[in-house]
Amino acid sequence: MSAGRVDAEGFAAWRSAQQAAVEAALSAWVTPDAPAGLGEAMRYAVLDGGKRLRPLLVLATGEAVAGRPAAAMRAACAVELIHAYSLVHDDMPCMDNDVLRRGKPTVHVRYGEAQALLTGDALQALAFELLVPDDGSIEHAMSAAMCRLLALAAGACGMAGGQAIDLASVGLALDQRALEAMHRQKTGALLQASVLLGASTGSVSEATRVQLARYGACLGLAFQVVDDILDVTADSATLGKTAGKDAASDKPTFVSLMGLAEAQAYADQVLDQAHQALNQSGLAQADTLHALADWVGRRAS
């Protein structure tokens, strides 16, 4: 549906280069010198792992709006720190009690529960710190807008609230609307915020911003549908985390709700809407954003 916009090789090269740049920036900003092993645990939670989808969304949107690269890299790392903290806390025994993440022992398994709790807490604070540098690399209005976007996406009416709904939904027969509302907060808010953070590094019209928000929302929904598909079709080694977890814990998923084939068709349909939003955004350089949407979809095939 969007083939040919950017060739596969070019996108792969862009992705590798940006992933390496994000890794280097995270390594510089998540320093090992925090006391009592906390810095080490924070680095363990953040570095050398993950596809960096959220940072890539920030950076690609930043490029599409000709935004300020230094601000985009800070926002890319900030959103990844929020994501990383949520994984650390999510994996803890009182939440999902997961022992494997990105093929490695989870933070609480490696460093203990108390340190994992503090690691997540400190990563969240660091995310906001990155958005308000004292070196003038981000102007104050941009910093303030970014902090607000991130705080709303991470908080009670964003990610944390979505996780609360998720907790309360175990064993319940959610319908599709309720499931989507949950995921809109739990994973969608941060993915959409990634796009909007990227947009905030430059100057865009309100019409463009609305379409980018729609792109981010569709991409977030597709991401979750694909995630649910992978939970039943992939093995733990491929996923780098425990497969079959959702089914085993009786959590409602798009697959349990609509079946595998329907879920796949739904992911494709939602991704199509993401592409349409970009087409209506008026952005001249949206190739990488199109490619990122395809990339999210390809995880399932």
Next chain:
Amino acid sequence: MSAGRVDAEGFAAWRSAQQAAVEAALSAWVTPDAPAGLGEAMRYAVLDGGKRLRPLLVLATGEAVAGRPAAAMRAACAVELIHAYSLVHDDMPCMDNDVLRRGKPTVHVRYGEAQALLTGDALQALAFELLVPDDGSIEHAMSAAMCRLLALAAGACGMAGGQAIDLASVGLALDQRALEAMHRQKTGALLQASVLLGASTGSVSEATRVQLARYGACLGLAFQVVDDILDVTADSATLGKTAGKDAASDKPTFVSLMGLAEAQAYADQVLDQAHQALNQSGLAQADTLHALADWVGRRAS
């Protein structure tokens, strides 16, 4: 040492009025409408409790520098949300495993561990959200400065780092220098940040800022020494939390290090330095800040 600067009645009236204003602001900003009971748990963690020392420090400093009241109230509530989130996480079984806080069951006892974890996480995000309103009530440069102050005070080189040191120190024979370094981060950073947040609502010279920072540091240290004294001299009902906890868990304290009488003398000495810092700050209206230092000291007598 500072008697007579502001009469006791006047300070008590100021304190009551400000505590009521903070309570009303927190109640308005920590809304019950976050999903799946999260809003309710957040309000339980935040409202109707505590002496609000940190907000009072923000507001008193804001008044002393003739700062913008709306900004000071947002900062006062933001710092209290960080404090409240740290208590929620600190009380969890993997940390201090405390069941009583301000005379009520702790959040994880009342709402479960998973919800307590999310409650703390969401409160931290909300703290930053309060500092970046979209209604123009805080100018962007002030918002950015405040976010930076709060992020640094809460994070790995502030409160969270101090808690990591605390965890790692159980059973160790810390000397006074190491104990103070730990508390400078664990409780001192946020108390000092409260003063500096208040100062950032107005315009102060660098010399004044330095003395306010010194005041905040001394007050933070005194607070902790007094806290350690209360842990052995007060009962749980008076404290509103479990007394004798530190001694029972073999944590190093100022009392275990120097004895009760010496610890009391040390608290007085450090508070004296806090008053001196104010005297050297050049601020014309520091009466309430003097009274707050005395108030911190009086908790022990």
